[in-house]
Amino acid sequence: MAESNGPEGANEQPDTDAGFRHRSAVVPGDAGTQPQPGRIVPGDGPDPEHPHAFHLARSEAMVFDGGRLQGGHGENWPILVDQQAAVYLVKLEPGGIREPHWHPSAWEVNYVISGSVRWVFVGPGQTQDAFDAGAGDVIFAPQGHFHYFENTSDTEDLNVLIVFNSSATEPDDDIGIVHALSSLPRDVLASVFGADPHVFDAVPKTLRRVVISRRGDRAPRQG
Numbered sequence: 415m416a417e418s419n420g421p422e423g424a425n426e427q428p429d430t431d432a433g434f435r436h437r438s439a440v441v442p443g444d445a446g447t448q449p450q451p452g453r454i455v456p457g458d459g460p461d462p463e464h465p466h467a468f469h470l471a472r473s474e475a476m477v478f479d480g481g482r483l484q485g486g487h488g489e490n491w492p493i494l495v496d497q498q499a500a501v502y503l504v505k506l507e508p509g510g511i512r513e514p515h516w517h518p519s520a521w522e523v524n525y526v527i528s529g530s531v532r533w534v535f536v537g538p539g540q541t542q543d544a545f546d547a548g549a550g551d552v553i554f555a556p557q558g559h560f561h562y563f564e565n566t567s568d569t570e571d572l573n574v575l576i577v578f579n580s581s582a583t584e585p586d587d588d589i590g591i592v593h594a595l596s597s598l599p600r601d602v603l604a605s606v607f608g609a610d611p612h613v614f615d616a617v618p619k620t621l622r623r624v625v626i627s628r629r630g631d632r633a634p635r636q637g
Contacts, residue, residue, distance in 0.1 A: 452476035452483070452625060459490050466493060470503050480510035480628035481565075481572075488581030498579050506531075506565040506572040509629040514562035514591040517555070520580035524553040529565060529572030536560040562591075564629075585625050592624045 457474040461467035468486040476483045485502035488495045504512065506529075514534075528549050535543040537559045546566065547553060555561050565572035580587055595603070596619045604611040 452478045455482075457484070459486070460492065468501075470501065476625070478626040481506040481512075481626040483584065483625065485584055487583050489583055494581045496581070498581055500578045500581050500584065502576040502578070502584055504572075504574045504576060504626075506563075506574075506626065507628070508565055508568050508570065510572065511564040511627050511629060512562050513624040513627060514560065515585075515588040516558055516560045517578070517580075517588050518558055520578045520582070520587060521557040522555045522579075523577045524555065524563075525575045525577075526551045526553070527573040527575055529570050530567045531563050531572050531574070532566045533563045534561060585623050590623050590625070593622065 453476070455475045455477055458469040458472040459474065461469065468491050470484060470486055473484045473486065474490070482505045483502060485500060486494065487500035487502075488497075494500060506512065526547055526549050531547050533543075533545055533547060533553055535541075535555065537543075537556065553563075563574070576584075578584070578587075595617060600611045600614045600617075603609075603614045603617070607613075
């Protein structure tokens with residue numbers, strides 16, 4: 415008789431990559447998966463002849479009203495498995511905004527390839543930092559610091575290359591402000607803000623990721 419190894423799953427080796435378990439890729443039409451934001455556009459990925467190379471600019475994209483997100487990570491670039499590394503290309507159209515968020519278990523280095531950008535950070539000790547940046551600038555987001563960035567140009571796209579010390583997928587490894595605020599009772603929000611609870615009645619309970627959005631005063635790009 416085989417010796418029991420304890421409760422089911424007890425012998426599973428947890429994915430210790432920045433504290434997150436890798437998830438299976440979403441299969442279109444699979445009712446058992448969580449809905450994902452954006453529209454998926456298929457593309458290339460790892461070079462079939464050179465495992466160290468990844469076709470980032472031609473890789474699968476998540477497309478939103480306001481921009482797009484492409485990435486090489488532990489689920490689509492085998493060489494990154496267990497390496498605690500991932501790389502992403504973010505394009506924000508004029509008026510595009512990366513949803514305010516934080517990464518509880520990863521830092522990130524952001525390199526501005528082209529365009530103009532506004533960055534805002536909130537960190538421990540009530541620290542705040544807001545500044546403009548442009549092509550050639552590097553911005554570091556420490557692990558756990560709340561932040562967002564937006565395209566400040568009325569005519570040009572913003573392109574940012576982001577490197578994480580985690581192989582987990584983006585945005586699965588972040589906590590967005592929409593989901594965070596939507597999860598809190600209105601009386602709790604009223605208490606901490608020192609406001610009437612009715613002030614928060616207009617905040618929708620949207621338990622989903624937004625990832626990339628667009629300012630309301632900017633019309634979507636045609637074509």
